[in-house]
Structure formats: structure tokens, C-alpha cells
Amino acid sequence: MTPAETAQRLPYARLAAEIRTLLADDSVHVPERIVQPLPGGGSLFVMPAHDSRIAMTKLITFTPSNAGTGRPTIQGDVVVFDIATGERRLVLDGPTVTARRTAAVSLLAAQLLAPNTEGPLLIVGAGAQGRAHLEAFVDGLGVREVMIASRSETSANALADHARGLGLKSCVVADPGAALAQCPLIVTCTPANAVVLRGTPRDDAFIAAVGAFTPGMVELDPALCRHCAEHGLVVVDTPEAIHEAGDLLQAGLDVSAFATLRRVLMDAPAANRRPVLFKSCGWAGWDLAAARLAISA
Structure with a gap:
């Protein structure tokens, strides 16, 4: 096809x-x-x-x-x-x-875990995964406003134009960390060769980090990961994340201690544990x- x-x-x-x-x-x-x-x-x-x-x-x-x-x-x-x-x-x-199933997994995690699904949505990375996550969160959550950050100004503007074509209010931001104060929904979907998101997320934030799927890859600042682990809830997509979740591993966190998406479906997470960090590494399932x-x- x-x-x-x-x-x-x-x-x-x-x-x-x-x-x-x-x-x-x-x-x-x-x-x-x-x-x-x-x-x-x-x-x-x-x-x-x-x-x-x-x-x-x-x-x-x-x-x-x-x-x-x-x-x-x-x-x-x-x-x-x-x-x-x-x-x-x-x-x-x-x-x-790959693009659509990854975005759909993030969407399911947000539907189950996000304290605030109204947006705005912050997307860091304006490639195929950025576009897929934009479309998924519009389709499944009804997001109406998006902020986009990318190392490529051309890609960021193209994704912002696509968002406006979907009827969204959109803008390009230079510093995604500064946008954390305005955005309860965040997706990082970059090539994951360097930290792209620093700062302290809102208490009602949901972060889906999908770019880093090997121990050597990273998108999130280690301090941000540790903040979510200490003050909120960290969920991984599958048990295989124990040796794949670069963001969490490089933050020195025990990945085996975190719930998987399947476990969340079986046992409702603690409602007072926020912000939420969902780490997605990929799975043939x-x-x-x-x-x-x-x-x-």
C-alpha cells in the first residue's frame, strides 16, 4: 500500500x-x-x-x-x-x-493519564512524528491550539501552517522550556541526539517523550525526568523500556520501578501523582x- x-x-x-x-x-x-x-x-x-x-x-x-x-x-x-x-x-x-501507531500510543496514554487535555499542546520536533502527534491529539483529544519548536525553522513553520489548515491556532516558539508554563500537553519527538527540553513542567502537565529509544539517545533534561519521578508519575510503554529508555536511564532512574501502559489499564494510577511523564520506546505490538x-x- x-x-x-x-x-x-x-x-x-x-x-x-x-x-x-x-x-x-x-x-x-x-x-x-x-x-x-x-x-x-x-x-x-x-x-x-x-x-x-x-x-x-x-x-x-x-x-x-x-x-x-x-x-x-x-x-x-x-x-x-x-x-x-x-x-x-x-x-x-x-x-x-510507525508514525501513526507511535502517535496513537501517546494519544492513548494522554487519554488515560493527562490531568488536563485542553491544551495548548507543545510539540518539540517538527518532522513526521511531530505531524502525526499533532493530528492524533486533534483527532483524539480535540486540541485547538499548538506551539511548535524545532531546530529547523522551515520545518517548524510548515507544521504550524499544517496546524492552521486543520483549524488550529498555532505559533512557532524559539524556547520550548519557556513554553512549559503555558502548555499542559507536551510531546518531544526529535532525533534525540541532544537535550531539547529543560525546565519544570506544570503540575497538570502530561509529557510524551518518544524520540529516544536507545540508552544513548536523549531528549529530556535529567532534572526534568527526576522531577516527574519525585513529584509526579512516570509510565513507560512496555517492560522493554528497562534497557531502551535513554531519557530515564541517563537521569539515573530505576526504569523497572515504573508502571507500564498495560499496568495502567489494569490498575488505575494514583490520581494525585502529577505531572505525568510517558516514555515511549516502541514495540512491535x-x-x-x-x-x-x-x-x-
């Missing part, structure tokens, strides 16, 4: 609902993903998963050096098979699945949820 055809099958609110359903499905099996380092700093990801009906594998490359070149940093496909017959049912566009939704469309 083309990127547009893949996106059409994966509306954000419905994908978030499918992810919630998947987390309660005991037939889901997700092996550890294979990450093969490549010459030049890139990586090859092989991410299989299955439930009782379908099996899928996401096969993608991640090439950080493509940033700013016009070539995507993530390329590849998601191949979906029928378990009963072994038949290949779908081939979805990998970057589109999210791709399986996308495959389940796409195949039912």
Missing part, C-alpha cells in the same frame, strides 16, 4: 482504541526485536508479532544521517499474514505505520495493533 492508503486505514482515535484492546489480548506474542547496526550509523529493525489470527513483521531501516536531506530517516514495510492459511494479506507502508485495524478496514 502507498503511504496515503496506509494512513486511510489507520485513523488515530480508532488505532488508539485498537491498541487498548490489544493490551488486554492474551493471544498477543511479541518476541524481542532485532536491531542490526549498519555501517554509517544506521540500523536495520526486524520486529515480528502475532495474535491468534494474524502474524506480521515490520522491516525498516533507521538512517539518522538522512535528516535534513529530503530522504526519510525511516523506510521499510509491514508485512501481514493470515495465520490459518499462511497467505500474505497486506503490505503496509512502514514509515506511515503497536505495529500488530495497526495491522489488526488495517486488515479489518
Whole structure:
């Protein structure tokens, strides 16, 4: 499928609902993903998963050096098979699945955990994930105002224009840390090669940090992470974050002590624990949820 055809099958609110359903499905099996380092700093990801009906594998490359070149940093496909017959049912566009399922996971976390969903929304990083999170939070939370920060002024302005095209009030900000005082919803989705967000979040803040998915990557200032752990609530997407959540690991935090998104669904978090930091590292289960939704469309 083309990127547009893949996106059409994966509306954000419905994908978030499918992810919630998947987390309660005991037939889901997700092996550890294979990450093969490549010459030049890139990586090859092989991410299989299955439930009782379908099996899928996401096969993608991640090439950080493509940033700013016009070539995507993530390329590849998601191949979906029928378990009963072994038949290949779908081939979805990998970057589109990655962007939309990541944003849908953040949306689900915000629906479950955010103390204040009215916005404004602060997005740090104006690439594919910034656009996907903007669209997801509009679709699933009804956000009407967004502030955008990016090291690329061109990208920031383009995302702000896209937001206005969706009917939102939008602006570009130079210092995302200064915008924390105005924004209860924050998403960081950068290449994660340096700290991009410093400062103290509001007591009613929800932060989704999605850019750093290896121990060596970082977006959030360690002091910000420690503040959320001490005064609020930290939730990780899956148990695998114990060795992937660069922001938390570099802050010296015990990642194993934090609840996962599945645990949040099973046991309501303490209502007085805020601000909330949701650390997302990625999981083939999210791709399986996308495959389940796409195949039912």
C-alpha cells in the first residue's frame, strides 16, 4: 500500500482504541526485536508479532544521517499474514505505520493519564512524528491550539501552517522550556541526539517523550525526568523500556520501578501523582495493533 492508503486505514482515535484492546489480548506474542547496526550509523529493525489470527513483521531501516536531506530517516514495510492459511494479506507502508501507531500510543496514554487535555499542546520536533502527534491529539483529544519548536525553522513553520489548515491556532516558539508554563500537553519527538527540553513542567502537565529509544539517545533534561519521578508519575510503554529508555536511564532512574501502559489499564494510577511523564520506546505490538485495524478496514 502507498503511504496515503496506509494512513486511510489507520485513523488515530480508532488505532488508539485498537491498541487498548490489544493490551488486554492474551493471544498477543511479541518476541524481542532485532536491531542490526549498519555501517554509517544506521540500523536495520526486524520486529515480528502475532495474535491468534494474524502474524506480521515490520522491516525498516533507521538512517539518522538522512535528516535534513529530503530522504526519510525511516523506510521499510509491514508485512501481514493470515495465520490459518499462511497467505500474505497486506503490505503496509512502514514509515506511515510507525508514525501513526507511535502517535496513537501517546494519544492513548494522554487519554488515560493527562490531568488536563485542553491544551495548548507543545510539540518539540517538527518532522513526521511531530505531524502525526499533532493530528492524533486533534483527532483524539480535540486540541485547538499548538506551539511548535524545532531546530529547523522551515520545518517548524510548515507544521504550524499544517496546524492552521486543520483549524488550529498555532505559533512557532524559539524556547520550548519557556513554553512549559503555558502548555499542559507536551510531546518531544526529535532525533534525540541532544537535550531539547529543560525546565519544570506544570503540575497538570502530561509529557510524551518518544524520540529516544536507545540508552544513548536523549531528549529530556535529567532534572526534568527526576522531577516527574519525585513529584509526579512516570509510565513507560512496555517492560522493554528497562534497557531502551535513554531519557530515564541517563537521569539515573530505576526504569523497572515504573508502571507500564498495560499496568495502567489494569490498575488505575494514583490520581494525585502529577505531572505525568510517558516514555515511549516502541514495540512491535503497536505495529500488530495497526495491522489488526488495517486488515479489518
